[in-house]
Amino acid sequence: MNPLLETIINKGLLFDAAGVIGLGLLGLGALRLARQHQSWGSTMMAAGAIALLLARLYIVSSPFFINDDFLLKIGPVGVSLTMGLPPLLLTLGLAGIVWGLWSHERWLRVERR
Amino acid sequence: MNSACFPPLASVEAVRPVFLIVMGVFILLVGWRLAQTSGKWTARMLMAGALLLGFGYALLMPMYEAGVLLQYSPKAHSPLSAGSVLGWHIVKLMAMNTGWFLFGTGVAMHANILGSPSARAPRVGAEETILSPHESAA
Numbered sequence: 116m117n118p119l120l121e122t123i124i125n126k127g128l129l130f131d132a133a134g135v136i137g138l139g140l141l142g143l144g145a146l147r148l149a150r151q152h153q154s155w156g157s158t159m160m161a162a163g164a165i166a167l168l169l170a171r172l173y174i175v176s177s178p179f180f181i182n183d184d185f186l187l188k189i190g191p192v193g194v195s196l197t198m199g200l201p202p203l204l205l206t207l208g209l210a211g212i213v214w215g216l217w218s219h220e221r222w223l224r225v226e227r228r
Numbered sequence: 229m230n231s232a233c234f235p236p237l238a239s240v241e242a243v244r245p246v247f248l249i250v251m252g253v254f255i256l257l258v259g260w261r262l263a264q265t266s267g268k269w270t271a272r273m274l275m276a277g278a279l280l281l282g283f284g285y286a287l288l289m290p291m292y293e294a295g296v297l298l299q300y301s302p303k304a305h306s307p308l309s310a311g312s313v314l315g316w317h318i319v320k321l322m323a324m325n326t327g328w329f330l331f332g333t334g335v336a337m338h339a340n341i342l343g344s345p346s347a348r349a350p351r352v353g354a355e356e357t358i359l360s361p362h363e364s365a366a
Contacts, residue, residue, distance in 0.1 A: 130325040137329030144339035
C-alpha cells in the first residue's frame with residue numbers, strides 16, 4: 116500500500132481529533148453568541164454542537180471498549196441504545212446546528228436593517 | 229418480496245439521505261450568507277468549511293447511505309477494500325473532519341471568541357445607558 120495512505124489510515128485519530136476540536140470551537144462560539152445577543156438560534160446551535168460532539172466521541176471511542184462481554188452486560192435494551200442513539204444524536208445535532216445557524220443569520224440581518 | 233428489496237418511501241432509511249442533502253445545501257447557503265457580513269479571514273474559514281461540509285453531507289454521505297460507496301472496515305479483506313473503498317474513506321475523513329474544523333473555527337472567529345473583551349466594552353455601556361431610564365420608568 117502507498118505509505119501516505121497507510122499513515123492517513125493509521126493516524127485516523129488525528130483527523131477525528133480535528134473534527135472534535137472544530138465542533139468544540141463551534142459550540143464555544145455558539146455559546147458566546149448566545150450570551151452576547153441572547154438569541155435562541157445560538158442556543159440551538161450550541162445544543163446541536165453538543166449532541167454532535169457526544170455522538171462523535173462515542174463513535175471514536177467505541178472500538179476501544181465495546182466487546183462481547185460489555186454487550187452481554189448491558190443487555191438487549193442497552194444494545195439497542197448503542198445502535199439507535201448515535202444516529203439519532205447525529206441527525207438531531209446536525210439539524211440543530213443548521214437551524215440555529217440559519218436563525219442566527221436571519222436575526223443578524225433583521226438587526227442590521 | 230419487493231418490499232424487502234426497496235425501503236418504503238416514508239421510512240427512516242428513505243428520508244435520511246434526503247435530510248442529509250437538504251442539510252448540506254443549507255449549510256452551504258447559510259455559510260455563504262454569513263460570510264458576506266463578516267471579515268476577510270472569517271469569511272474564508274466559513275466558506276472553506278461550508279464547502280467541505282456541503283460536499284460531504286450533500287454528496288458523500290447519501291452515496292454511502294445508498295450503497296454506491298461501500299463502508300470501509302479494517303477487518304474486511306475483500307478485493308475491493310484496497311482501492312476505491314479506501315480512497316473514498318480517506319476523502320470522507322478529510323472532508324468531514326477538516327470541514328467541521330474550518331467551519332467551527334470560522335464560527336468561533338465570527339463570535340469573536342479570541343478577541344479581547346475590551347473591544348465590546350463600549351457597546352455594553354451604551355446598552356446600559358439606554359436600558360436604565362426604561363427601568364426607572366418601569
